[in-house]
Amino acid sequence: MxxxxxxxxxxxxxxxxxxxxxxxxxxxxxxxxxxxxxxxxxxxxxxxxxxxxxxxxxxxxxxxxxxxxxxxxxxxxxxxxxxxxxxxxxxxxxxxxxxxVVTPPSQSINNCPPPSRIFQGRQTILAKMHKFFTPDSGKQLIYVLHGLGGAGKTQIALKFIRDSSANFSDIFLLDASTLDTINTGLKNIAVFKFVGDSAEDALIWLQSKHGDWLLFFDNADDPKINLNKFFPQCNHGNIIITSRNPGLRTYGDHSPVSDMEDKDAITLLLQSAAKESSEENQFLMVEQELFHLPLAIVQAGSFILQSEDIAGYLTLYQKNQARLLSEKAVQSHDLYAWTVYTTWQISFDRLSQLAATLLQLCSFLHYSGITEDMFSNASKYSFPVWLPAKEELQEPLQFLSHFLGPTGEWNSLRFSEVTNEIKSYSLITFDAATKMFSIHPLVHAWSRNTLVDEAASHLCISCLLGMSIAEIPDHDRTLASLRLMPHLGALSPFNAGRGAGFGAAFSYLYLSAGKFTEAQNLIEHTCEKYRLVFGEEHLATLEAMYRLGLTYSHLGEYKKAKELEVTVLEKRTKLLGEDHPGTSMAMGNLAATHSKLGDFAKAKELEVMVLEKRTKLLGQDHPDTLLAMGNVAVTHSELRDFDKAKELELTVLEKRTKLLGEGHPATLLAMGNLATTYFKLGDFEQAKQLEVTVLEKRTKLLGEGHPDTLLAMGNLARTHSELGDFEKAKELEVTVLDKRTKLLGEDHPDTLLVMGNLATTCFKRGDFEQAKQLDVTVLEKRRKVLGDHHPDTILAMRNLISTYRALDKLMEAAELEQLVRQIQMSLVTE
Known part of the structure; x- marks a missing residue:
């Protein structure tokens, strides 16, 4: 024309x-x-x-x-x-x-393609961008959209540009993936505007033109490019940048582009698959498997559109994830050229070898909660005799050497440089508040596909985690278990621990997390292996036996625990001497088992010895000394010396609060023990006040199902019962009983303890028949598990006698009273 x-x-x-x-x-x-x-x-x-x-x-x-x-x-x-x-x-x-295509000179120039025909959601980001780009601001406005490849950054930018194009005099799209494409894009502007034929000509024109032009730097993913060199140096104009590099946030306002909202993701999946909303429930399962990532959702929708089988896609995806996320459909709704996996491969190929290795190793851990100290602690591994030696750890030691200074100290700056490199492509993210790294679940799965030798990498990270756990102090193991348990679960630690030789270290962490059966599986295997390899007298074997005894104690198998602990104490005393910390630790565990068996006098004798030795060796304020003091206090309480128990527990609580903080598990243990002493002294209000605090903090810190949380809940329920709030007491006790039964089993002493407390609450409420059923069960199981002479068994007998009397079953009560007298006489004789 x-x-x-x-x-x-x-x-x-x-x-x-x-x-x-x-x-x-x-x-x-x-x-x-x-x-x-x-x-x-x-x-x-x-x-x-x-x-x-x-x-x-x-x-x-x-x-x-x-x-x-x-x-x-x-x-x-x-x-x-x-x-x-x-x-x-x-x-x-x-x-x-x-x-x-000719654009009449009277109109703005816009060489941007339209957004995807099935664009969904992102309204929060779009609203923020519309608010940010206000006309006549008097300054150059720069907005950065940053995030993982495939998250939809470009589509958000194109959607914004289409909806607000009337606000800009000219709109220019620049491919910012390389220096050449940026320069070419700027040259095109110069030629297009007939102002020259170079990038410099374009920048001069943009700087001199006082209009609301918009430059769209798309795919500015290379962290080595200084993008500021290509910004017009003036106080007008507008710039949008899409990048995988969160470091570009320095240029202006920004929005992280991550996964979609559930509703938007479902709508996108339905539209890409050309399906009706009536099938939304099935699509929800698919969308959840894809973790709300837009590009993955679109690829899945295209496949479902062809196959017409939603349920079948899930089955295929679970077995063929890598292939399905690597294939692009022939038909598409936009001009994006890459698939989910290929877009990440582009970033991965730009990483240094060390950064790539770190990302690959992390792909065997849980995708969230990864911390620097997991690796820095591993670098401090002291090669204890019961764990793998240097010759067995060449690969993990070689990896760690890249992060060590000249004298072998951990180089945190070097670690930051490597993680920053991975972060610059959004393959990993960092939460400054928690100091934790995380990887998108799909990237996490994909990165394992980049491995040449998966088994070797799996073994390497298993060793690194084992080395890290081995260096955690005892008083920090509960907190460490919260951070590291998900990673142990991701590693399949039963097999990884065996292969790496760190079964003993992993088992100890399982104990701290309250996963006693898993700990038993690991440590029994380790103990058997050490006996065969080292013999009965070796320190490695004794360490494994020590940990196995501790495991049996947690499982309520006190007699088996005592048998092992006696052996370990005798042999350690012989090999290490009476004053060695290892000997003291063995003595303390044996004392705790005596206490659980009801032999409080023997427990006190050993605990006093441990306290004296630790005070002399470590000082009065050392965490291990305070642990020993707390144990002595509990035994005083069991022996009804409540004033002495209270005095010691107040000291322990004060020092632990000062040393570890109010919310530390060890501090909460001291507070809980003091509450129990107040309860036994009849000061129920003071006990309740402390128990409420302990329960709240443990629930927040450890979770509702942790054994320590359940102990706090049971103690509070018992206090509610004494204060006459039977309904609240029963509610809590039913909850604790249900969770302990699932966690520990019906016959565990801790399960029977709360069952007995529930029976007492039922008795006080006047529900004698319910109380009788519970009392009978508790007595039968305690006689079987603990024996007739255990104090808890005798207590169960006395409770059942009271219930029989309330039900006018005087003959049954008399028979049981006779049995109690016989047991007490035998105890006096002994």
Whole structure:
């Protein structure tokens, strides 16, 4: 239409103009033929691109194109000289505009494609962007959209541009993936605006033009490119940047682009699969498997559209995740060229070898809660005799050596440099508040596919985690278990621990987390192995036996625990001496088992010895000394010396609060013990006050199902019962009983303790029949597990006697009373 208009307006030069047009037509035909050859479907796309890029005469061809364009432009200028009314700029724009589509000069220029036809959600980010880009701000406005590849950054930017294009005088899209593409994009602006033919010309024009132009730097993912060099240095204009590099936040306001909201993700999946909302429930399961990642959702929708089988996709995905996330459908809703896995591979290929290795190792851990101290603690591994030696840990030690200073100390700066490199591609994220790293679950799964030797990497990270756990002080193991248990679960520690030789270290962490059966599986295997390899007298075997005894004690198998602990104490005393910390530790565990068996006098004797030795060796304020003091206090309480118990417990609580803080598990243990002493002294209000605090803090810190939390809940219930609040007491006791039964089993002493407390509450409420049923069960199981002479068994007998009397079952009560007298007489004789 423009050509026709110009011919009519300039008839006197029509002949020359016709010749020029024929030349232009011939040139365009040659360009079109070249493009058609590139898109020739008879060859694979990769092969066609490879041939095109690898062509030896490509530079000559480009030069030829440039020369022809320049020749045509020169002829146009000659025509302009003949007829000064000829509009050269208009014709120039026609020839070089993208896809040869002419934009009338009176309108803004926008070379951005539209957003996806099925764009969904992101309203929070879009609203923030609309608010940010206010006209006449008096300064240059820069907005950064950053996040993982495939999260939808470009689509958000295109959606914003389409909805607000009227606010900008010109809109320019720049491919910011490389220096060359940025320079090319800026050159195109200069040529397009007829202000020159270089990137500098474009920047000068943007700086001088006081309009609300918008530059869109898309895919600015290379952290080595200083993007500021390509910003017009002026106080006007607008810039949008999409990047995987969160470091670009430094340029202005920003929004992290992560996973979609549930509702938006479901809608996107339904639309990409061309399905009705009536099938939403099935699509919800698919969407959850894809962790709300937009690109993965679109790929899944395309597959479901072809297969027409929603349920079948889930089955296929669980077995073929890598393949399904690597394939792109032929039909698409936008111009994005990459699949989920290929877009991450592009970033991964840019990582240094050390950064890539760290990411791959982390792919075996849980995808969240990864911390620097997991690795720094491993670097401090002291090679204890019961755990793997240096010769067995060459690969993990070699990995850690990259983060060590000249004298072997941990180099936190070096670790930060490596993690920052991974963060710059959003393959890992960091929470400054918790000091924890996390990996998107799909990236987490994908990164394992980048491994050449998966078994070797799995063994390496298992060793690193075992080395780290081995260096955690005893008083910090409960807190450490909260951080590390998910990683142990991800590693399948039963197998990993065996293969790496860190079963003993892993088992100890399981004990701290209250997972006693898992700990037993690991430590029994380790103990058997050490007996065969080292013999009964070796320190490694004794350490394994020590930990196995501790495990049996937690499982309520006190007699088996005592048998092992006696052996360990005797052999450690012989090998290490009476004053060695290992000997003291064995003595303390044996004392605790005596206490659980009801032999409080023997427990006190051993505990006093441990306290004296630790005070002399470690000092009065050492955590291990305070642990021993707390144990002595509990035994005083069991022996009804409540005043002495209270005195010691107040000291322990004060020192632990000062040393470890109010919320530390060891501090809460001291507070709970003091509450129990107050309870036994009859000061129920004071006991309740402390128990409420302990329960609240343990629930928040350890979770509702942790054994220590359940102990606090049971103690509070018992106090409620004494204060006459039977309904509240029963409610808590029923909860504790249910959870302890599932966690520990019906016959565990701790389960029977809360069952007995529930029976007492039922008795006080007047529900004697319910109390009798519970009392009978408790007595039968305690006689079987603990024996007739245990104090808890005798207590169960006395409770049942009271219940029999309340039910007028006097004969049964008398028979049981006779049995109690016989047991007490035998105890006096002993």
């Amino acid at each position: 423009i050509l026709h208009k110009q011919i009519l307006a300039h008839a006197n030069i029509a002949v020359k103009f016709k010749a020029m047009c024929e030349e232009l037509e011939s040139y365009l035909a040659a360009v079109i033929l070249a493009v058609q050859n590139l898109h020739n479907p008879s060859q694979g796309f990769r092969k066609r691109v490879k041939e095109f890029v690898g062509s030896s005469n490509i530079t000559d061809e480009i030069a030829g194109h440039q020369k022809q364009i320049q020749g045509i432009c020169f002829k146009l200028k000659l025509l302009a000289a003949v007829d000064t009314n000829f509009k050269v700029n208009e014709m120039h724009a026609m020839m070089i505009a993208p896809s040869f």
